[in-house]
Amino acid sequence: MTRRGLPPGPSAPPIVQALRLSRDPLGTLVEARERYGDVFTLRLSRVGTAVVVAAPDALDVLLQGDPQIAHAGAARRRLLPVLPPGSALGADAAAHRAARARLLPVLAQSHLEASSADIADVAREHVARWPLGRPFALLPRVRALALAVFVREVLAVRERHRAAALERVVLRMMWSPLVAPGVWVPDPHGGPIGRLEWSVFRALRRRVDRLLREELQRRRARSAVAGADILATLVDAGGEVGDEVVVDELVGLLIAAVEPIGVGLTWMLERLARHPAVVDRILDERGGEDRMTRAAILETLHTRPAIVDAARELTTSVEVGGHELAPGTSVIVAIPLVHGLLSTPGAQSFRPQRWLTGEAPGRSLPFGGGERACLGAALTIVEARAVVPTVLARVLLAAAGAPERVALRGTALVPHRGGRVVATQRAAP
């Protein structure tokens, strides 16, 4: 029997539900699922009411079905109002199809594999600056590394001082005290605090926009070839859509790319710091086929997904897990629930070997799914295959303290203390 209206869910006030989710997202989601079933409603301050879905049949409708009935861009902008509406992450319908078509060729695996050695060089340069012999949090350092890879290898800004300037302003735009994702969320409609944060974000973004515009002009002056890299491709497209749209696209891409991959790489290194036998196997296979490296990457993405959800906003009424949801409903496919984390014993433990022996877990969708699936999946794998062994060959990482709780920051699932480790030098630089 199909029930109309919102499915049941916890009755605590929205601020309490939001705080619980942020402090202990896995526990909160699993508890609600046990109590209310595969489809339930959360009421969260700022985000509003959202229907959380983990029912397997619903995934096919929401993720694999027609993207016109479940808009991803509108849903993501509700969670993150700073997202440019014309970007691949923030757009829907024709604007989304155009943005995605522009980016797909330059983010294809074959295209990116050529950059592996350069990505490893960036990693070496960054690891050389990590502190030795005392505990530190991986996340800020790995985030800076992921941003450097993006600016130098994906945007192909090769001049050192220009790349460093761009990295600096992007870091400030995304992680200044007032706009750190998940801590403060700038929102022009979010009351006085939201508006204040919004104006800070706009001011910080203006600096990023200026540098990106300069890069576009430089690329234009060099008559860059479309398809060679993202900037060159967008310069070409800029003739049709204008620089404003191109800069929006780039800012959307920076937001989509840097935090998820920074968090993903952090978890990979954090997991490996606690599993030295896997590290030995990764180091042994260097220069050969990197089967264990790939297995460790997939295992981390499954057991510690970097992003909590694939969000959609319904444009028409849709039946989801026995509930008929009205148009306009915000729906969240909860990735940790789909991965069965916490609900099955041992589901969170780190067993990369299973990807090599055909025992891989059931459904794994760290990158979401369907026509709105992550555009950076290939880059993430190529980058992780280059960065992880490079870091492990340079430094011996040991976990500092007990395993860290998973916390929610924005839509990222982070180690609550940033993944604390102690590094010691392994090889001379």
Ligand code: HEM
């Ligand atoms: C560990 C790394 C990453 C994870 C876990 C991740 C995860 C995700 C997820 C869950 C989505 C939403 C998918 C959906 O709604 O079905 C997404 C979308 C997206 N991601 Fe990623 N992402 C990662 C890295 C990247 C990188 C490096 C880039 C850029 C090069 C990127 C660009 C995008 C874009 C553009 C979208 C929107 C795609 C669309 O709507 O067509 N991501 N990502």
